[in-house]
Amino acid sequence: MARKKIIAGNWKMNMTPSQAVKLVEELAPLVKNDEVDVVYCVPAIDIVPVVEAVKGSNVQVGAENMYFEESGAYTGEISAAMLVDAGVKYVIIGHSERRDYFKEDDALLNKKVKKAIEAGLVPILCCGESLEQREMGVTMDWIRFQIKSDLVGVTADQVKDIVIAYEPIWAIGTGKTATTEQAEEVCKGIRECIAEMYDQATADAVRIQYGGSVNAGNAAELFAQPNIDGGLVGGASLKADFGKIVCY
Numbered sequence: 001m002a003r004k005k006i007i008a009g010n011w012k013m014n015m016t017p018s019q020a021v022k023l024v025e026e027l028a029p030l031v032k033n034d035e036v037d038v039v040y041c042v043p044a045i046d047i048v049p050v051v052e053a054v055k056g057s058n059v060q061v062g063a064e065n066m067y068f069e070e071s072g073a074y075t076g077e078i079s080a081a082m083l084v085d086a087g088v089k090y091v092i093i094g095h096s097e098r099r100d101y102f103k104e105d106d107a108l109l110n111k112k113v114k115k116a117i118e119a120g121l122v123p124i125l126c127c128g129e130s131l132e133q134r135e136m137g138v139t140m141d142w143i144r145f146q147i148k149s150d151l152v153g154v155t156a157d158q159v160k161d162i163v164i165a166y167e168p169i170w171a172i173g174t175g176k177t178a179t180t181e182q183a184e185e186v187c188k189g190i191r192e193c194i195a196e197m198y199d200q201a202t203a204d205a206v207r208i209q210y211g212g213s214v215n216a217g218n219a220a221e222l223f224a225q226p227n228i229d230g231g232l233v234g235g236a237s238l239k240a241d242f243g244k245i246v247c248y
């Protein structure tokens, strides 16, 4: 069964609410492609206006983070239920910027993944190696560790609906894209890891994105790889180029 490609923008900490609505309106005619899933993962404060702005279109909205607790005294955090109620469908979990700057570890991310699924959100679970790890030759060991620990206690049935994003840290925001071969090799390795942890049918169902300096020029070749089911796009998701990536 062919996997539907999923092309998501990760806006990171960009766009005020009014800028966000303007961007959605500008992109609206450019991102019409029913053959792929299109998602805007936006800052928390932009969620409500962006959900409103994409109404009636093919675009769905994602969050960039969430907390695993149901509710309570967690100042500054946002729950899965809040996201669902606001009309959010996807949530990025474990982006390397969260792992790095905000010290999110795999035990925490595992709780977030489970809570997101329980609430009915689709996690976009990020993994990826540093340049140092790549040069040491431990890329796949590291990514297997991340995937295995982030998915502890998640069932096959649940895993087949999640999205995994492979984002080599050295390719994020650097303009330095992994070669098509490097990206495909790791995405294939992730699928093999899922097959070992669960079964082949689950591995065949899970969608695996590549992220890291995806742009209008390299998207088509990356997305043509057998194990790359779309992209998680940072910088290029904030401009008209995103339309070219979606309609690659």
Ligand code: 13P
Binding pocket: 010, 095, 167, 171, 172, 173, 174, 175, 211, 212, 213, 214, 232, 233, 234, 235, 236
């Ligand atoms: P860039 O596309 O800006 O390299 O960012 C990638 C990324 O981190 C998406 O989550």
